[in-house]
Amino acid sequence: MGHPAIVWDYREALEVTKDWNGIEEVVLRNPQGDSARVSLHGGRVVSWRNHQGEERLFTSSKAIFKPPKAVRGGSSICFPQFGNRGALEQHGFARNKNWTIDEKPPTLHPDDSQGKCFVDLLLKPSEEDLKSWPHSFEFRLRVSLAVDGNLILISRIRNINGKPFSFSFAYHTYLSVSDISEVRVEGLETLDYLDNLCQKERFTEQGDAVTFESEVDRIYLSSPNVIAVLDHGRKRTYVIRKEGLPDVAVWNPWEKKSKSMMDFGDEEYKQMLSVDGAAMEKPITLKPGEEWTGRLELSVVRSTFCSEDLDPLACH
Ligand code: TA6
Numbered sequence: 001m002g003h004p005a006i007v008w009d010y011r012e013a014l015e016v017t018k019d020w021n022g023i024e025e026v027v028l029r030n031p032q033g034d035s036a037r038v039s040l041h042g043g044r045v046v047s048w049r050n051h052q053g054e055e056r057l058f059t060s061s062k063a064i065f066k067p068p069k070a071v072r073g074g075s076s077i078c079f080p081q082f083g084n085r086g087a088l089e090q091h092g093f094a095r096n097k098n099w100t101i102d103e104k105p106p107t108l109h110p111d112d113s114q115g116k117c118f119v120d121l122l123l124k125p126s127e128e129d130l131k132s133w134p135h136s137f138e139f140r141l142r143v144s145l146a147v148d149g150n151l152i153l154i155s156r157i158r159n160i161n162g163k164p165f166s167f168s169f170a171y172h173t174y175l176s177v178s179d180i181s182e183v184r185v186e187g188l189e190t191l192d193y194l195d196n197l198c199q200k201e202r203f204t205e206q207g208d209a210v211t212f213e214s215e216v217d218r219i220y221l222s223s224p225n226v227i228a229v230l231d232h233g234r235k236r237t238y239v240i241r242k243e244g245l246p247d248v249a250v251w252n253p254w255e256k257k258s259k260s261m262m263d264f265g266d267e268e269y270k271q272m273l274s275v276d277g278a279a280m281e282k283p284i285t286l287k288p289g290e291e292w293t294g295r296l297e298l299s300v301v302r303s304t305f306c307s308e309d310l311d312p313l314a315c316h
Pocket of ligand 1: 070083090091196217249250251274276
């Protein structure tokens with residue numbers, strides 16, 4: 001007779017606590033001891049750790065945790081815009097709003113629930129939001145921690161308005177790296193990008209990987225659905241899988257810009273890289289009753305990982 005199966009109760013593995021500002025936070029854990037923390041302020045993933053307690057998301061030591069300022073770190077939701085066009089605030093209001101826990105979310109595909117500890121959050125526009133962006137929507141965010149430690153973010157935005165509306169979107173994600181000079185991003189080679197440092201002029205990536213020796217602030221267009229961030233110093237690679245998110249923003253402020261940001265340490269640019277799955281160049285348009293889904297999955301693999309392993313079947 002075999003050993004009785006240990007059944008992990010994923011509901012028990014979910015804990016709701018408060019951060020030191022009194023803002024509710026949901027803690028997700030898997031049987032291996034990996035964990036993720038999600039703040040109801042902005043629906044931001046504030047932490048993603050492996051069972052040894054190693055943090056994968058960067059948060060600045062100077063981050064300001066006082067709403068309505070968006071916190072400099074973690075992974076936050078940029079909606080209804082990614083960027084700073086028009087009257088809307090930079091990267092939209094969703095990252096500065098209080099989300100609620102969605103107790104009765106509509107059903108997702110069974111693969112999005114099985115073997116995962118997850119929480120469903122909900123954002124609906126306030127009167128104030130409707131003044132700056134007059135469109136009624138329901139935004140459902142599922143944050144899951146899988147049994148293998150992968151972090152999965154699924155956003156579903158539904159138009160409950162009488163008229164179509166358009167938006168752009170990003171998961172603005174600060175990855176923690178050992179030394180930015182030793183980091184390369186693979187999967188973006190040969191792509192066109194808009195350079196935010198040159199008034200969004202369009203260029204074509206010439207290198208065989210994106211590497212860093214000065215400020216970088218680019219939106220790569222129509223990228224593959226799997227890209228990799230190789231951190232040679234820590235001998236680990238972040239694999240980013242995305243669906244519904246054609247573009248990728250890559251940002252490191254480098255030395256001069258770091259010094260100009262109040263909520264960022266002068267030297268901290270060495271330990272972070274922002275890589276954002278986004279839908280930016282071509283805004284998403286939803287007719288009344290329509291829904292859009294954008295999915296991002298982050299995993300960490302061993303240092304021997306190489307770009308050939310970008311074949312999704314090869315990297316589990
Ligand atoms: O990562 C893309 C980007 O839009 C950069 O241009 C840079 O400004 C960064 O986001 C930070 O944005 P934030 O509004 O969080 O200060």
